[in-house]
Every structure is written in C-alpha cells, then in structure tokens.
Amino acid sequence: MIMAALIAVLILGGFSAWFSEQSHADAPRWVALITLIIETLLLVAQYTGTEHLEIVAAHLSQTWLADFNQPWIPRFGIRFHLALDGLSLLLIALTILLGFMAVSSSWTEINNRQGFFFFNLLLCLAGVSGVFLAVDLFLLFFFWELMILPMYFLISIWGHENRTYAAIKFFIFTQVSGLLMLLAIVVLVLINHHQTGVYSFDYFILQNTEIPADVAFWLMLGFFIAFTVKLPAVPFHTWLPDAHTQAPTGGSVILAGIMLKTGAYGLLRFVIPLFPEAAHQFAPIAMTIGTISVLYAAMMAFAQSDIKRLIAYTSVSHMGFILLGVFSWNLLALQGVVITLLAHGISAAALFMIAGALQERLHTREMADMGGFWAVLPRLSALTLLFAIASLGLPGLGNFIGEFLVLLGAFKINVLLTSVTALVLILAPVYSLFMVQKTLHGRLLNQSTLFDGNPRELVSLSLLVLATVWLGLSPGTVLDIAAPALKQEIQLSAAMAP
Amino acid sequence: MNISLLLLAVLALFGGLLQIPLSSVFPVLLNSQPENAFNAVALITIAAPFLGLLIAVLFYLSGTFSAQRFASDGWIKSIRQFLLSGWAMDALYNGLLQRPFKALCKRNKNDVLDGLYLGSAWLSRSLHHLSSAAQTGQVRWYASSMALGTAVIIAIGLLS
Numbered sequence: 001m002i003m004a005a006l007i008a009v010l011i012l013g014g015f016s017a018w019f020s021e022q023s024h025a026d027a028p029r030w031v032a033l034i035t036l037i038i039e040t041l042l043l044v045a046q047y048t049g050t051e052h053l054e055i056v057a058a059h060l061s062q063t064w065l066a067d068f069n070q071p072w073i074p075r076f077g078i079r080f081h082l083a084l085d086g087l088s089l090l091l092i093a094l095t096i097l098l099g100f101m102a103v104s105s106s107w108t109e110i111n112n113r114q115g116f117f118f119f120n121l122l123l124c125l126a127g128v129s130g131v132f133l134a135v136d137l138f139l140l141f142f143f144w145e146l147m148i149l150p151m152y153f154l155i156s157i158w159g160h161e162n163r164t165y166a167a168i169k170f171f172i173f174t175q176v177s178g179l180l181m182l183l184a185i186v187v188l189v190l191i192n193h194h195q196t197g198v199y200s201f202d203y204f205i206l207q208n209t210e211i212p213a214d215v216a217f218w219l220m221l222g223f224f225i226a227f228t229v230k231l232p233a234v235p236f237h238t239w240l241p242d243a244h245t246q247a248p249t250g251g252s253v254i255l256a257g258i259m260l261k262t263g264a265y266g267l268l269r270f271v272i273p274l275f276p277e278a279a280h281q282f283a284p285i286a287m288t289i290g291t292i293s294v295l296y297a298a299m300m301a302f303a304q305s306d307i308k309r310l311i312a313y314t315s316v317s318h319m320g321f322i323l324l325g326v327f328s329w330n331l332l333a334l335q336g337v338v339i340t341l342l343a344h345g346i347s348a349a350a351l352f353m354i355a356g357a358l359q360e361r362l363h364t365r366e367m368a369d370m371g372g373f374w375a376v377l378p379r380l381s382a383l384t385l386l387f388a389i390a391s392l393g394l395p396g397l398g399n400f401i402g403e404f405l406v407l408l409g410a411f412k413i414n415v416l417l418t419s420v421t422a423l424v425l426i427l428a429p430v431y432s433l434f435m436v437q438k439t440l441h442g443r444l445l446n447q448s449t450l451f452d453g454n455p456r457e458l459v460s461l462s463l464l465v466l467a468t469v470w471l472g473l474s475p476g477t478v479l480d481i482a483a484p485a486l487k488q489e490i491q492l493s494a495a496m497a498p
Numbered sequence: 499m500n501i502s503l504l505l506l507a508v509l510a511l512f513g514g515l516l517q518i519p520l521s522s523v524f525p526v527l528l529n530s531q532p533e534n535a536f537n538a539v540a541l542i543t544i545a546a547p548f549l550g551l552l553i554a555v556l557f558y559l560s561g562t563f564s565a566q567r568f569a570s571d572g573w574i575k576s577i578r579q580f581l582l583s584g585w586a587m588d589a590l591y592n593g594l595l596q597r598p599f600k601a602l603c604k605r606n607k608n609d610v611l612d613g614l615y616l617g618s619a620w621l622s623r624s625l626h627h628l629s630s631a632a633q634t635g636q637v638r639w640y641a642s643s644m645a646l647g648t649a650v651i652i653a654i655g656l657l658s
Contacts, residue, residue: 169615238612303603 002046003068003082003133006092007126009038014122021115028118032103035122039096047089063488065089072139077189077199081136085485087268088132090338090478091261094345095132097467098257099125104460105353106250109360110158117158117250120150124254131262135203137185140270141178147259148174154251155243166239166246173239177229184222188274191215207273207492220275220282227271230263233293233323237316241304244312245365249356252308256315257349261341264322268337268489272329276495283327283496287414290323291421298427302434306365307358310435311351314391317424318344318399324421325406329496331486333409336402338482343390343398343471350387350464354380357457358439361450367435372444380453381440383461390468392432393425398471 013035020027046066066084084092102121110117127147134140148171156167185201192209193199200206211219229236240260244252272279279286297316304310318340325337357380359365374381390397393404411418453461471478490496556562568574580586632639 235611235614238609238615241609299599299603300606300609302599303607305607 001068002042002049003066003084004080006039006042006046007082007130007133009035009042010122010126010129013038014119014126017122018115018119021113025114028114029103029107032118032122033100036096036099036103039099043089043092043096046084061488063484072136075199076138076201078138078201079136080139081202082130082133082139083135084133085488086481086483087265087338087485090342090481091132091258091265092129094261094342095125095128095258097463098253098345098349101257101349101353101460101464102250102253104456105253105356106248107456109249109356113157117154120153121250121254124150124154124259128254128258128262132265136201137189137203137206137270138201141182141185144178144181144262147262148178151251151255151259154254155247158248158251159246160248161246162242163246166242169239170243173229173236177226177236180222181226184219184226187215188219203270203274211275213277216275216278217281220271220278223266223271223274224282224286227263227266228289228323230266231260231319231322232263232316233289233320234296234316237293237297240316241300241309241312244315244352245306245308249353249359252352252356253349256312256352257345260315260319261345264319264326264337264341267322267326268334272326272496273489273493276493279327279493280496283329284414286327287324287410287417290320290325290327291417293317293320293323294421294424295320295427298424298431301431302427305367307355307367307370307435307439308352308365310367310431311348311355314351314428314431315344315348317428318348318391318403320421321403321406324410324417328406328410328413329490329493330409330412331483331490332412333406334486334490335479335482336405336407336409338402338486339398339471339475339478340402340406342478343402343468346464346468346471347387347390347397347399350383350461350468351391353457353461353464354384354387357453367438369445370439371442373440373450375444376450377452379458383453383458383465384440385436386465387468388432388436390472392428396469396472398468398475401472401475 013031017028017031017035020031064083064085066082068080068082070080072078072080099121102125103118106117106121124147127143127145127150130143130146131140134143152167152171155170156163159166188206188209188211189199189201191211192206195210225236229239232240240255243255247255294317297313297320301310301313301317304313321340322337325333325340328334355365358370362369364370373384390399393400407418407422410421557565557568569578583589
C-alpha cells in the first residue's frame with residue numbers, strides 16, 4: 001500500500017506544484033520540497049514496517065519486502081503490480097535523495113514557469129520510482145514512458161542554447177529503444193499465452209515461460225538495447241552529452257543521478273532473470289561493450305572543453321562498469337554494481353550541481369573561461385576537488401568500493417576484459433585532475449561575478465559528501481540490504497552463471 | 499653527527515654478517531641457490547668495485563687519462579645527457595603514449611560515433627526535401643503519379 005502511495009504522492013505533488021503557482025510564483029518549489037519530505041517519511045515507514053513481516057505474499061520469496069497487486073486491465077491480464085526488495089529500496093532512497101538535490105539546485109535557477117517545471121520534475125521522479133517498483137511488464141513500460149516525457153519538457157523548455165536539438169535527440173533515442181522493449185514484451189506475453197492460455201504481463205509468471213532459444217535471444221536483445229541506450233553504453237551514448245549540456249541543473253541531476261540507473265536496474269532485474277540462457281550466450285559481447293564504454297568514454301571525457309560535457313562522458317565511463325558487472329553475474333560483481341549505482345548517482349549529481357552553480361555565476365560552461373577558483377571560491381573548490389577524486393575512484397569514497405568489487409567479480413569470469421578495463425584507473429585520474437587543473441588552478445579570469453557557495457548549495461553538497469564518505473567507509477549496511485535480493489536473482493537465473 | 503655516520507659506515511662494512519631472521523618468511527628463496535656457488539654473476543659482482551677503483555686510479559691518481567678531455571668528448575656528452583634525462587623515459591612516454599592519446603582526443607572531440615546518428619538524421623532530412631519537392635500543388639502530377647502507381651500495382655498483381 002505504501003508503495004502505491006510513494007508514486008501517488010509524487011504525482012499529486014506534481015499537480016499541486018503546478019496549480020500552486022497561481023497563488024504565489026515561488027510556491028511550487030515549496031510544494032516540491034514538502035512532497036519529497038512526505039516521500040522520505042513514507043519510505044522510512046515502509047522500511048521499518050516490513051521488518052516485522054515474515055512473508056509478504058504467498059507466491060513471493062522472503063527477499064521481497066512488500067507487494068501490492070491490483071487488477072488494472074483484466075481483459076489482457078494487466079495488473080497494477082508493485083513489489084519492493086532490497087535493490088529497489090536502495091534505488092528509491094537514491095531517487096528521493098537526489099530529488100531533494102534537484103529541487104535545491106533549481107531553487108533560484110528556474111525563474112520562468114516554475115509551476116510547470118516542478119510538475120515535470122516530480123512526475124519524472126514518479127516515473128523513475130515506478131520503474132524501480134513495477135513487476136508487471138506493461139506497468140514497467142508505462143512508467144518508462146512516464147519518466148521520458150517530463151524530461152523532454154525539462155530539457156526543451158528550461159534548457160540552454162541548443163535545447164531543442166538535445167531534447168529531440170534524447171526523446172528519439174529513448175523512445176525508439178522503448179519501442180523495442182514494448183515489442184519484446186508483447187512477443188513474450190504472446191508466447192506465454194500460447195503455452196498457458198492466459199494473458200499475463202506478470203514478471204513472476206513470465207519468468208517461468210519456456211521460450212525457444214532463438215526467439216529468446218532476440219527478445220533478450222530487445223530488452224538489452226532498451227536498457228543499454230538508457231544506461232548508456234557505447235555506441236548508443238551520443239544522446240547523453242547533448243542532453244546533459246543543454247538540460248537545466250535539476251534535469252542533469254535527475255538524468256545522471258537516477259535516470260541512467262533505470263537502465264542498470266532493467267538489466268539486472270529483467271534482462272538476465274527473464275532470459276538467463278540467452279544472456280549467458282550474450283555475456284562476452286555485453287562485457288566487451290562495457291569495457292569499450294569504460295575506456296572510450298574516459299578518453300572522450302578528457303577531450304572535452306565543456307565542463308558539463310566532460311562530466312557527462314565520465315557518467316558513460318562509469319556505467320560501463322555496470323555492464324561489465326551485471327553480465328559477470330556473481331555476488332561480488334553485483335554488489336559492486338549496486339554500490340557503483342549509488343556512488344555514481346551521488347558523485348555525478350554533485351558534479352553537475354557544481355557545474356550548474358558555476359554556470360549560474362559565469363554564464364559559461366567552457367573550461368577555457370574558467371580557472372583560479374581556489375582563490376575566490378574556496379568552499380566550492382574544495383567540494384569540486386572532493387567529488388572529482390571520488391569520481392576517479394579514490395579509496396575511502398563510494399565509487400572506489402563499487403568499481404573494485406565489480407573488477408574483483410568480473411576477474412573470475414573474464415581475466416582479459418577485466419585487465420583491459422582496469423586501464424581506466426589511469427584514464428580516470430587524467431580526466432578528473434585535468435578538470436580540477438583547468439577550473440581550480442591557473443589564472444583567475446573573471447572575478448567580478450564570482451561569489452562562494454551560498455548556504456543552500458553548501459548544505460545540499462555537504463549531504464552528498466556525507467553520503468559518499470559513508471558509502472566508502474562502511475558499505476556494509478548497503479551491501480546487507482541488497483544481498484538477499486541479489487542472491488535470489490542469482491539463484492533463480494542459475495543458467496546465466498557459467 | 500659523526501658518531502651516527504661512523505655507526506652507519508661500520509654497519510655498511512660488516513652489516514652483511516648479521517643474521518636477519520627472515521628464514522621463516524623467505525624459506526624457499528634462501529635455499530634456491532646452492533651454497534658457495536662461484537658463477538659469473540658472483541664474479542662480476544665482486545669484480546665491479548675493483549674495476550671502478552682501477553678506473554679512478556687511472557683518471558685521478560696516475561693521470562693516464564684526462565677527466566677534462568673525457569668529459570668534453572661529444573659522444574660521451576650525449577651519453578651523459580641521456581643518463582641525466584633518466585634514460586629518456588619521459589620522452590619515450592611522451593612519444594609513445596601521451597602525444598598519440600592527445601592527438602586522438604583532439605581529433606575525436608566531437609565523437610565520431612555521433613556521425614552514425616547525424617548521418618541518419620541527414621538522410622531523413624534529405625528524403626523529406628525530396629518528397630516535399632514533389633508536392634508542387636499541380637493536379638496533373640498527382641493524377642499521373644496515381645495512375646502510374648495503379649498500373650504498377652496491377653502489374654505486380656498480374657505477374658506474381
């Protein structure tokens with residue numbers, strides 16, 4: 001019940017934010033903030049409440065913490081079926097945390113049509129939460145679309161100079177890949193209908209469908225492409241740098257912090273458990289794509305002169321680790337994937353917030369026009385340095401734990417690819433320190449407009465600092481929450497393990 | 499100062515005689531070489547300091563060779579330069595890794611893979627221009643293309 005409320009509150013909050021604009025121009029951002037506070041309380045209630053339950057529902061194993069199952073379109077066996085396990089719980093928590101960050105970074109940046117902005121922002125969060133919770137494939141597709149549309153508006157209305165191009169590119173990429181997924185879903189449901197005589201979009205039922213090997217491969221590919229475009233991985237990544245550079249800061253935070261994670265979640269939750277044999281066959285290719293993404297995007301990050309574009313490419317590089325880890329399909333690698341998802345969400349969101357703060361002050365994203373910020377922005381500079389080294393994988397911070405576990409797990413599966421991927425340990429410092437060097441050191445160019453972080457920015461970024469340090473120093477808590485769900489997935493998809 | 503240096507000098511000379519209890523850590527390493535092995539490596543190791551001593555004597559004590567002339571020789575100078583630059587490791591890395599990487603980055607700043615999608619966008623735009631050019635508003639073109647299309651369809655129907 002609380003799960004449905006998690007989504008409903010975001011949608012209702014979105015509409016109230018929109019309508020509240022009529023009473024006061026600044027009301028929407030307060031409505032958005034209150035909505036997110038209610039979300040936090042709901043999630044806490046959900047987490048603390050489920051510990052007392054032994055079995056959530058008869059047909060579910062104990063790894064699931066909550067289940068909500070209502071008929072929606074009975075004629076086609078479509079149900080409003082949500083389920084929560086440790087993995088989705090962590091990702092929902094990340095969604096809410098970064099929701100606060102997105103609202104915080106839009107606080108003064110958005111002056112125009114605030115109501116509609118926060119409506120889109122909250123609706124986007126609702127779509128993402130829905131994707132993390134849905135276990136009915138039709139519902140999954142519904143939420144998948146729900147998160148794309150508001151993001152299109154966020155980029156195309158409040159974006160920067162080249163926003164229309166970026167927004168349409170983002171929309172076409174995600175829409176075409178979403179259609180591939182829809183096609184795969186429909187074929188899967190029809191195969192199941194052929195065997196059992198009933199229509200069902202339910203994840204738990206479709207998992208037991210016997211699919212001919214060649215068909216399974218194509219269906220797996222449909223899902224795989226949909227999720228890898230979103231992740232994104234080379235060669236489907238080119239929408240991301242454009243979308244990121246043009247999006248408003250709040251949009252970038254959501255895009256990098258949580259929307260990319262839906263792709264990773266999809267690979268982990270749907271591609272492999274639904275098609276374990278086909279995925280096993282495909283694993284070497286997927287892992288190779290992961291390795292290429294890691295290295296190619298790291299190189300591209302170094303080549304950029306636009307700071308947001310640079311950060312966007314680092315996201316692609318980090319998401320390559322996800323592909324490598326997921327298709328290794330052992331507990332170590334999957335634990336690494338979960339930590340990487342959370343840690344990258346935090347560090348990328350923070351870097352985009354800093355880039356947004358700089359753009360708000362300087363009205364440029366070109367690193368050639370930056371430099372010498374240590375002298376005038378000591379606090380923001382210190383935070384930039386911290387998140388830059390978090391992103392390059394410094395031990396003691398979250399990203400290190402994630403990448404290390406992924407490499408450790410993948411090494412057991414494919415020594416060559418893992419060794420080649422590990423070369424990014426050289427490239428990541430190269431691009432991170434290049435960014436630090438270009439922005440923080442050197443000669444100060446335009447001093448007049450610069451002022452150090454205000455309390456709102458500093459409090460938000462400090463929260464993220466705490467989160468990434470906590471992840472780096474005691475990842476145990478997170479690993480314990482995710483472990484039962486991951487073990488269950490591995491056990492159910494035994495055919496994937498070599 | 500003097501005492502500590504003296505101590506270090508004594509240790510340098512006779513420290514090797516001390517037994518360091520490492521046999522538990524490196525048991526295999528210690529036993530891998532047969533005792534009292536008198537091979538080429540050992541010979542060179544012992545000969546090297548004496549050879550150095552001999553060269554020093556020839557240069558500075560007896561004055562058989564001139565150190566000044568030796569240092570000013572062009573060939574020796576370039577070797578000295580090479581050694582001073584740390585065996586030219588920096589230059590090697592610069593040529594082998596750094597410059598190719600930077601050149602590659604500079605050339606590919608706009609992501610060659612994006613060309614794939616820009617190409618498809620260009621293709622559909624060209625097709626759009628092509629088909630919109632056909633929309634002239636002249637009924638005779640529309641009517642004749644419809645007639646031609648019908649003929650083609652009938653032909654396909656008859657031939658297949």
